Amino acid sequence: MHPLTKDAAKPAPESAGPMAEALSEARAAAERGEVPVGAVIVERATGAIIAAASNRVVELKDPTAHAELLAIRDACRAKGSERLAGCDLHVTLEPCAMCAQAIAFARIDRVYFGASDPKGGGVEHGARIFAQATCHHRPEVYGGLSEQASADLLRAFFAARRPDTSTEPGDGA
């Protein structure tokens, strides 16, 4: 059943609305000079977005202020619980290992992500957190949703800032 990657069947249709919101969050991050990554958390029973966040590493001077971590903390506050069972996360970039482990701790049901991140990702790349034998909770994972739009945002951001170097997201996202 998991991980379902972008090679599996089709993107789950219920991602379109939340992913558009996540992209909107990512664009707002870029305008603030942050690596453009956005995330929203949806309570599946109601379809309500209970948290929406984007990267604030620079603004908060906090290396843990990734979109996913901020959204998880907001959603937990909204639910009054450190567990988010019944909730899905939609994020524009493949989560890093820190965020993937936080997703597992929070017991999030499904992860929908946009662009793959070969350099910084921790789901399909690097530490592959959900594939570890010691991972207590493995969400269903759907990758490659709105991939082009998500990747274009990142490319444009890095191209404008570091014209002579890589256009990959690296570790600031």
Added chain:
Amino acid sequence: MHPLTKDAAKPAPESAGPMAEALSEARAAAERGEVPVGAVIVERATGAIIAAASNRVVELKDPTAHAELLAIRDACRAKGSERLAGCDLHVTLEPCAMCAQAIAFARIDRVYFGASDPKGGGVEHGARIFAQATCHHRPEVYGGLSEQASADLLRAFFAARRPDTSTEPGDGA
């Protein structure tokens, strides 16, 4: 040079004071009903403890509120930077993958930890974050410091709460 594990030479002597503080934080967590893990961050040039924290997952209803993450966020606030180069982290339990990745993002120089965590650790076990080819920053790692005291605290905590089950820390730490 790294990772230096508990098998290497001797515990670095400069850990004794900070680790005693981390243990004190861990004991305070146990008294609040939290999995007893404590962490402190030391600025090496001055020897000053710039952050001290313990697990507050239950209190804050936040699955990311591990001792290390809270200490990193506090230390970054204290330094006014999302980077903690020149700083060392002392923690009573092997960091999980989430905290290990945050340690790498924060550019912490050295990690001193107490008890190993075969079930939940992400440094010597599981995702082995610092050993990943995609890890941008690898701190020096010294394990097994005050290991007995750190492990005893965890065992006593779990024995009192779950007398019929495992005494291992699991994912609440």
